[in-house]
Amino acid sequence: MNGLKNISINKKNNILLKGLAGAAVLFLFIFVLNFFNAQIKNSFYFLSYPVQKVFFAAGETASGYLKPVFNVGNLAKENENLKRENEKLLFQISLLQAIEKGNRALIDMSLQSQNRDFTTVMAEIYGLDGKDALSINKGSADGILEGMPVINQQGVLFGKTFEVYKNFSKVVLISNKNSVISVKVQQSAADLSALEIDGVVKGNGGLEVYLDLVPVDEQINEGDVLVTSVLEGVFPKDLLVGKITKKEKNDQKPFQQAHVEPFFSLDNTNNLFVITNYKR
Amino acid sequence: MWFKYLIIILLLYFFALLQNSFFAHFNLFGAVPNLVFVFFFLLVFFEKPDKNLRVIFYAIIAGLFLDVFSCAYLGASIILLIIIGFLIKKIQSLLKEKKDKHPFVYFLSLFLILLVIYDLLMPHLDMSFGIYFFGRMIYSLLFATAGFHVCKKIVKKDNVI
Numbered sequence: 001m002n003g004l005k006n007i008s009i010n011k012k013n014n015i016l017l018k019g020l021a022g023a024a025v026l027f028l029f030i031f032v033l034n035f036f037n038a039q040i041k042n043s044f045y046f047l048s049y050p051v052q053k054v055f056f057a058a059g060e061t062a063s064g065y066l067k068p069v070f071n072v073g074n075l076a077k078e079n080e081n082l083k084r085e086n087e088k089l090l091f092q093i094s095l096l097q098a099i100e101k102g103n104r105a106l107i108d109m110s111l112q113s114q115n116r117d118f119t120t121v122m123a124e125i126y127g128l129d130g131k132d133a134l135s136i137n138k139g140s141a142d143g144i145l146e147g148m149p150v151i152n153q154q155g156v157l158f159g160k161t162f163e164v165y166k167n168f169s170k171v172v173l174i175s176n177k178n179s180v181i182s183v184k185v186q187q188s189a190a191d192l193s194a195l196e197i198d199g200v201v202k203g204n205g206g207l208e209v210y211l212d213l214v215p216v217d218e219q220i221n222e223g224d225v226l227v228t229s230v231l232e233g234v235f236p237k238d239l240l241v242g243k244i245t246k247k248e249k250n251d252q253k254p255f256q257q258a259h260v261e262p263f264f265s266l267d268n269t270n271n272l273f274v275i276t277n278y279k280r
Numbered sequence: 281m282w283f284k285y286l287i288i289i290l291l292l293y294f295f296a297l298l299q300n301s302f303f304a305h306f307n308l309f310g311a312v313p314n315l316v317f318v319f320f321f322l323l324v325f326f327e328k329p330d331k332n333l334r335v336i337f338y339a340i341i342a343g344l345f346l347d348v349f350s351c352a353y354l355g356a357s358i359i360l361l362i363i364i365g366f367l368i369k370k371i372q373s374l375l376k377e378k379k380d381k382h383p384f385v386y387f388l389s390l391f392l393i394l395l396v397i398y399d400l401l402m403p404h405l406d407m408s409f410g411i412y413f414f415g416r417m418i419y420s421l422l423f424a425t426a427g428f429h430v431c432k433k434i435v436k437k438d439n440v441i
Contacts, residue, residue, distance in 0.1 A: 022336075026362075030355030033344075037354055044348045048297055055301035063305035128304030128312060129350060132412075135300070163351060170351060175310065177410075206310035206412035266304060 042139070042165040049137060049168070052126045060268070080268050087154040087263055090225050091240055093186070118236070120151075120273035123169070128266065132176035132205060134158070136272060139167045149235045149275045156263040157181075157228055157239040158272055171272070174241065175262060179203035182232035183241050185214070186225040201226060201241055201260060209242055211258040220247055220258060236278050288323065289341050295319050296345035309415035316342050317361075317398060318424045321391055324365045326382060326431050329373055335365040352402055360401055364394050382432060391424050392417065 033040065121142050127135035138144055150158045150171045159179065163170040174181055185197040199214040214220055226241040242260040249256040295315035303312040320342035324335050343358030350357075368390060375386055395417060 026358070030358065033354040040354065041348055052297050052301040055297055056304060059302035059305035062302075127300040127349075128307060129300060132310060133351060205410045206415060207307070208310070208411070266307075 038165055042167060045135070045165065045168040049126060052135075053124070053137075056126045060270075063267070080265075083265070084154060087156055087240060090243075090263075091155045091238075093225070118275050119277040121276055123150075123272050123274055124270060125266070125272060129170060132159075132173040132179075132203060132207060133162075134171040134173065134266075134272075136161075136169050136171055136274075137167070138274065139165045139169050141166050143276050144169050144274050145276075147234065149239070149278055150272050151239055151275065152264070152269060152272055154263075155239055157235060157241050158264045160234065161274060169274075173207070173264065174201060174203055175205065175207045175209050175264075176203040177205045179209075181235060181241070182229045183211070183226040184229040185211075185218075185220050185244070186227055187221070196229075198229060198231065199226075207262070207266075209260045209262050211244060211260050213255045214258070216249065216251060216254060216256050218256070220244060220256070222246060226260060236275065285337070288338070292316055292319060292341050292345050296349050300349045307415075308419045309411045311412050311415035311419055313419040313423050314346075314395065314399075314416065315420075315423060316346050317395060318391075318420055318427055320361060320365075321368070321394070321424065322427045322431050324368045325372070325387060325390075325428075326435050327369075329369060332366070332369070335369060336362055339365045350402075356402060357398075360398055364398060367394065382428075382435065384428060387428050388421070388425070392421065395420055 121138050121144060123136035123138035123142075123144075125134050125136055129135055136150075144161055144164050146161055146164050148161045150160060152158065157174060159171050159173040159176070161169045162172045172179060179202065181201050183199055183201045185199060187197075197214060197218045197220060199211050201209050202212050204210050211220075211226060222244050224244045226244070228235040228237055228239040228241060230237045240263045242262040244258045245261045246259040247256060248258060295318075299312050299315045303315075306312070320338055323338045327334055327338075339361035340358050343356075343361040344354070346352075346357040346361075347354045371390060372386070399413065399416065
């Protein structure tokens with residue numbers, strides 16, 4: 001009887017020992033993996049990039065074919081073109097408004113910095129890595145560091161780099177829940193005498209953003225355009241962020257919020273520009 | 281036999297690439313389906329009950345691909361998937377059905393619960409219930425449902441995947 005009991009205990013001990021040994025090997029394996037985290041990830045991206053690029057392009061083509069089916073006719077493409085054109089015009093308007101406010105010298109500097117002095121690195125998008133983060137095909141070997149602003153050719157802010165590997169980087173979009181950026185509200189009405197209103201745009205996840213921390217006594221309107229401000233020092237000023245679609249004002253709260261339609265879009269966007277020399 | 285494992289590795293890699301690139305253009309509220317998790321879940325769900333080593337193998341490969349293509353530390357998904365894999369087998373052994381070894385209702389509820397657990401425990405950039413979270417759940421659930429019916433047909437033929 002005692003012999004049977006001993007065998008049973010030994011068997012249990014063996015299982016426990018095997019389990020512990022397995023767990024130890026696993027943790028060692030994970031430790032080694034993380035020791036070479038950057039190299040492993042970079043190698044994977046490097047190997048996968050050609051295939052991912054093909055899949056990304058295939059997805060774009062497929063969505064291009066499918067969207068008109070759902071949106072009746074060719075509305076999707078037409079809408080995209082109009083959106084781009086609108087972005088360009090809004091960008092020009094935002095600059096013109098500032099000029100009208102008598103800040104010509106400052107704006108000239110801004111224009112210079114935006115049009116000439118910025119050194120940008122063009123990067124190709126090849127993946128959306130969940131949680132509002134993009135993958136681009138440029139990394140530290142191209143001069144990219146963490147925290148650099150990422151825009152498109154129309155001056156629309158996408159976000160900033162946050163994980164940089166040798167040949168690849170991840171860009172955290174402004175819609176990420178951890179993203180908070182200082183903005184100023186450009187009034188859509190031709191009220192050029194109005195003072196600029198400051199606020200912050202916070203990421204809401206799911207490619208959505210909202211405007212917050214606008215004093216309740218300030219007048220904001222639907223259609224007002226939001227551009228980056230220099231207060232935060234992370235992004236250059238006057239980059240396009242989004243447009244107010246619905247405001248939420250409650251007199252009992254010190255600040256008002258607003259729904260914002262971000263200008264950045266992944267549809268038909270293949271290339272982005274990383275500003276590599278913006279001085280904070 | 282090794283050929284089967286090679287195919288599983290290639291399929292997991294293929295799904296990882298697909299969810300990170302192709303589905304970027306088909307996102308639902310910014311979310312893409314977690315195809316790697318779906319495939320891992322199907323593999324474990326339809327695996328024989330006593331094949332613990334296989335569960336660990338699936339978890340390591342699937343977890344590695346999930347971590348490589350995400351912002352997480354390498355190994356976070358591996359550990360979570362091993363735990364989830366053994367949870368699936370344990371729950372399945374407790375919920376034995378004589379008529380149907382793999383009932384759809386078990387599959388669906390188990391899948392949803394464990395995907396929620398996985399998503400909430402993963403050290404992502406943010407972890408909260410939001411439209412993105414529900415988009416990801418619904419999207420993954422759709423693929424899991426389709427995958428379940430495909431696997432069930434294969435299992436009927438071969439008894440196991």
